Amino acid sequence: MSEFEAPVPLPTARKAGCPFDPPEELARLRGERPISPMAYPDGHVGWLVTSHALVRAVLADPRFSHRADLTHAPIGGTRVGPARPAPPGIFTSMDPPEHTRYRHLLTGQFTVRRMRRLTGRIQEITAEHLDAMERQGPTADLMEAFALPIPGLVICELLGVPTTERARFQSDMSKLMSLEVSTEEKIAAFGALQAFMLDLVLAKRAEPTDDLLGGLATAADLTDEELANIGGVLMGAGFETTANMLALGAYALMSHPGQLAALRADADLADQAVEELLRYLSVIPGTVRAALEDVELGGRIVKAGQSVTVSIPAANHDPEHFADPGTLDLHRPTAGHVAFGHGIHQCLGQQLARVEMRVALPALFDRFPALRLAVPPEEVPLRTDMMIYGVHRLPVTWDKE
Amino acid sequence: MRIDVDRGRCCGAGMCALTAPEVFDQSEDDGLVVVLDAAPAPEHEAAVRRAATLCPSGAITL
Ligand code: HEM
DSSP states (O other): OOGGGOOBOOOOOOOTTOTTSOOHHHHHHHHHOSEEEEEOTTSOEEEEEOSHHHHHHHHHOTTEEOOTTTOOOSSTTSOOSSOOOOOTTOGGGOOTTHHHHHHHHHGGGSOHHHHHTTHHHHHHHHHHHHHHHHHHOSEEEHIIIIITHHHHHHHHHHHTOOGGGHHHHHHHHHHHHOSSSOHHHHHHHHHHHHHHHHHHHHHHHHSOOSSHHHHHHHHSOOOHHHHHHHHHHHHHHHHHHHHHHHHHHHHHHHHOHHHHHHHHHOGGGHHHHHHHHHHHHOOSOEEEEEESSOEEETTEEEOTTOEEEEEHHHHHTOTTTSSSTTSOOTTSOOTTOOTTOOSTTSOTTHHHHHHHHHHHHHHHHHHOTTOEESSOGGGSOBOTTSSSOSBSOOEEEOOOO | OOOEEOTTTOOOOOHHHHHOTTTEEEOTTTOOEEESOSSOOGGGHHHHHHHHHHOTTOOEEO
């Protein structure tokens, strides 16, 4: 292997002063060799794919597996201990037919129509949080006051987590997300969340309720462990992602006053704005698959057993697919963005995430038209080293009437 | 234009119902694809093609 071909780790460093641009190194790799050797944190040498076409090809190809016991983690610190098969119910890390069986039990709960029916309730939840901000203002940490609690409450209501239990649940969840918390504390918080889910499932078995977990507890043939793990997957996948999109989305709109004005002037632009923010911000740095056999990809041979990381921000900023990709343009065509992935694992909760964003972001700027940062941009703490990009805190201020 | 869907392949992501709502829907029970109009009018053809391309699991053939 020539020096030119030396495997590189997944690029995560961003240019100072450009919080919304993907790591610069990704564009260079995509230009030079959209499939390039990648050094994984555990020592594995696999691949990194950075063009839109190849990212879609990998995610749609059944020769690439998502099994937890075959893939190598692309970012360090996200997996504790050796690779093991996914526990029952953790269908995100399974292949068909196991994946299909679980997913098809859930798809009926996340349809476009069903999620749109939640619009009114999400508007109420959003208004309550904006009211609280207004009472306590004119400053707030937008992460804490808006971006975290709204999707947190929505997913709790959907799953059927009782109101009285939410405080306990949210504190463990935020420990898992914090940089300041030690690994031991995180493991303890994770254990607490698992125990919490199992208790919840047992309660639903004893007394079924009219919500997602209650429905699965009565209708589907699932063990307690499977059901608790499914609950954990939905919480884990549905909360932090949306929270970071809301906070970073608000920050991006504040930083692009012309685009924000266009959105405020035209309520019909909201759906399109959500798609463009998803593309532009691409908060999930990537996902990983493992080759089940030798596969030719972009002129290279991926050997059976090698991991392939697909970069979502690189695909969503590929100039071959999106003209002038580095510009936030709420009017551009965004079809084919891969912010929710592609292939059979494409985001199960995407229709919910869309409704949450299209309700909460316009409502935020309707309430606080002059919303702005309360600190210089360089003091906004960025989540550069996390599995989901975004901000840790977003101090904002506004004019009091 | 004729539309064929494979419900066994469908992963219920909802891209078709979002992209071409006049032609595709999702079943209330399992969220999988339902074709409302297997021979759509010409004015819907562009949206149907887009839906087929965007379908994450390749469940739609034209
Ligand atoms: C803006 C917010 C969100 C983003 C950017 C996002 C992104 C993604 C991506 C990229 C994947 C594919 C991962 C892969 O292929 O490895 C995914 C999968 C998934 N998402 Fe989301 N997601 C969001 C919100 C949600 C919500 C609200 C929920 C649910 C309640 C959810 C539940 C899931 C689940 C269960 C999967 C795994 C699906 C499977 O393996 O079949 N997500 N998401």
